[in-house]
Structure formats: C-alpha cells, structure tokens
Amino acid sequence: MKSADAAYDAIRLQILSGSVTPGTRLIEADLARDLQTSRTPIREALRRLEAEGLLEVSPHRGARVSEWTLEDLREIYDLRSALESMAAERAAIRISEETLAELVALCDEMDGQAPARTSASRDRISALNNRYHDLVREAAASPRLNTMIQSVVQLPLVSATFHRYRAPDMQRSANQHRELIEALRVGDGQWAGAVMRAHVLAAKATLVKPDIADGSDIAVGLDAPNS
Amino acid sequence: MKSADAAYDAIRLQILSGSVTPGTRLIEADLARDLQTSRTPIREALRRLEAEGLLEVSPHRGARVSEWTLEDLREIYDLRSALESMAAERAAIRISEETLAELVALCDEMDGQAPARTSASRDRISALNNRYHDLVREAAASPRLNTMIQSVVQLPLVSATFHRYRAPDMQRSANQHRELIEALRVGDGQWAGAVMRAHVLAAKATLVKPDIADGSDIAVGLDAPNS
DNA sequence: CGATCGGTAATTGTGTACGATCGCAAACGA
C-alpha cells in the first residue's frame, strides 16, 4: 500500500472516529511526524480529504476539520435520498438473482440481531446495513453515481445512524429493506426508488430531530469504512 | 495563482479542448517540462483531475485521459437530470427577485441571438445558457449539490450541447427557460424540478441519438469554463 | 483605549534527488 493511502486512511479514521474534533487545525509537518512519513504523502491525503468535504484548507493556515451544521445534515440527507433512490431505480432493471439472494440473507441476519440491546449488536447491524446498501449501489452499475453516494454516505454522522434508532425505527427500516427487495425482484424501478427515498428520509428524520433523550451524545460510533 | 492551479487549468483545458485525445498517456515529467514547472504541482493537478473523472491513473503507467462511451453519456445525463432538478426545486423556495430579473434578462438576450446561424452566435448562447444554469444552481444554496453538478456538467461533451441543437430544439429550450422562471417565481418546487428534469433529458436525447446528419463532427467547441 | 503598522515565526508551496516498482522486450530453454 502506498504511504499516501496509509496516511489518507489514518487521517480519515481520526476524523470519523472523533479523535480529532471539527475545527481542529491539521498541520502537514505534524501529521508527517506522527505518521512516520514525509510531507508529500500527507499533502496528497489532505487534498483527497478536502475533495471529499471532510477538510477545509486555507493556504498557510492549515487544514481544518469541517464542522457540520444541522442545515448541512439536512442537505446531505436530501442529496442522499435523491442519489440512492436513483441507484435503486437503476438497480431494479439490472440486479441479478444472486444479488437478490444475498440481500435476503442480509435481511435475515439483521432480523436475527433484531433486539440489538448491546452496542456490539448495533455495530453488527450497521455493518450488515452498509453491506446491503453497497449491494444495491453496485447493482445500479454506475461508477459515477456510486462515487457521489459514497461521498455523502461516508460523512461522520451518516454512517452512525443506526446508533440512534429505537425499536420502531429498526422495525420500519427492516420492513423497507424487505419491500425494496420485492420491488427489485419484480423490476419496478419506480417502486424501488420510492422505497429507497422513504428509507433515507426516515433516517434523516431520526437524525435531524434529535428528540431522543437517552444517551444524547452524538459521539460517532465508527462503522467499518465501506469504501 | 498557485503553480498547481495553473497546471490544473492548463491540463484541463487541453483535455476539454480536445488537444489531447482520450486514451493519451500523460507523463508527469513531460507535463512539468511543457508547463515550465516541477513535478510536484503537476502531481496535485493530476490528482484533482482524477477525482473529477477526467483522468484514470494507474501506478507506474501514468495518467490516461478518460474515454466516454455512449453508456457513460446516458448515465451522466441521468445523473445531471436528477441533480439539476433537485437544485431547481431548492431554488424555487430560495431565489431572490434580483436573480429572477437576471434570469429574464438572460432569456431576452438568448432570444435575441435566436437564429444562431454563426458559430460565434452559438458560442454566445452557450455562454448565456451556462450563466443561466449557474444562477439557478447558486440559488439552490447547496455547495455540495453544486459541486456534484459541476463535476458532471464540466465534462467535454456536456457543455457543448448547444452546438448540436437545431431550430426546434433551441425553441423548446428557450420555452423551458421561460417556464422555469415562472415556476421559480411562484415558488413551486415541484414544477421547477419537473421543468428542469425535462430540460436536461431533452438535451440528453439530442446528444445520445446522433441522428443529425449535417456536420456530424462531435468536435468539442470549448465553452468558457464555468467553475 | 483603539487602530494600524511593522517584524517574526510558522506554514505551506515548489524544486529536485533518489529509491522503488512496474511494464516491456529480448533471450533462453523446453
């Protein structure tokens, strides 16, 4: 693996895991020292992270970790609903029987973890969910669309949605996963797109209206990077 | 201006103007020599262009200019229709009176150039059209959405659509521009989105079915970079 | 007391050398 890739992964992980908080200044020289490499790979990594929107770089002032407002979140979820529903629509007329079978298997396993009392269980469900959505995107067979979706899905708070779901939310999500499979199976793009749009907008509602008063820490439990 | 930015612009221009054809291998050392700079800024430029999809880089084999298939074009226009209609929808509830007035002015000027017999006239219309769409995107007030649209609009064949329009196409396009203004003025997001979707898909049809048998050279007339 | 104008230090931007890796072709053996 290239040193630049390693630096990219390391810095990205630090941001997504919350060990560097938004607003923090990232200085090339410091990063190079910490990651045991030179500034050149660090620069490449920072530029990539900037392109993904995780960093904002100002000349001679270093790169700062982006901050996310509520408005940003809304915007991101709206974007995601548009893109993912388009992916689902395309997938409906392209998906294979094998992929459909795998989607069913994923749903089964998620239902098995259903109670989701432990944090580990939630992590597991989150991973399965990511896999599920990855399969749908892949079935859409549009690299460009896929890239765009990734860039909005990988953002810190987005991949942690499941940690804010309560039982009814989980149930609805599971139902939508099943319904989407039906829509895909019969090749109904309109239906598939609509289900996916609802699915994403439901997630948006859960995140944007933080009326869950239990733990209330939005600390990002880091999911397996789905890149 | 940073040397890296200059290199980026120069290379991008070469690709978009067609002076380097798809498939060409771009070698960092050569580019550095040609552009009177060192490899470091070149590297940064190439990475940015790669992120935009204009290049495909393989380690130790150099960067190659991406090739576009018909399927790519379809995909790009579908993406664009989804994104631009979303932008129009957002713009409908955010656009200002001033911006609306400018849109009207742009339409008036485009109608003035309507016959569009000369190539210069078409270039002029193309520039006005770009400005029009830029205003709508800006009114959507979503940097992320805007960035995504730019990345699909800046592709070579996309910004040259007007050079393939015949009189009826131009007329329809003009009508849609006017209709969109109406939708925006009354703040009807659904309407605005639908008009924009139709507008983009009409452009897609013109490009993807190349049944125009006049000049038939798809040589890309380079529009002003709208970045 | 506030604003403006320096100077200094920190940080990024660029050039270049060197090492690593890979593709390609020629030579060798079966």
Place this chain on the structure above:
DNA sequence: TCGTTTGCGATCGTACACAATTACCGATCG
C-alpha cells in the same frame, strides 16, 4: 515455436531542502 524468465528502461513514490507567503502578536501612534 512457444512459454518463461530475466534484465533494462521508464515512471512513479517519497524525502528533504529551500523559497514564498501569510498569520499572529506586539509596539507605536492617534
């Protein structure tokens, strides 16, 4: 004749040194 291997050349990946630019802070003046 064909497959394999080996060596060379080309190209990228990384490191580091230096230049340029800018931010920050303190001092001075109104």
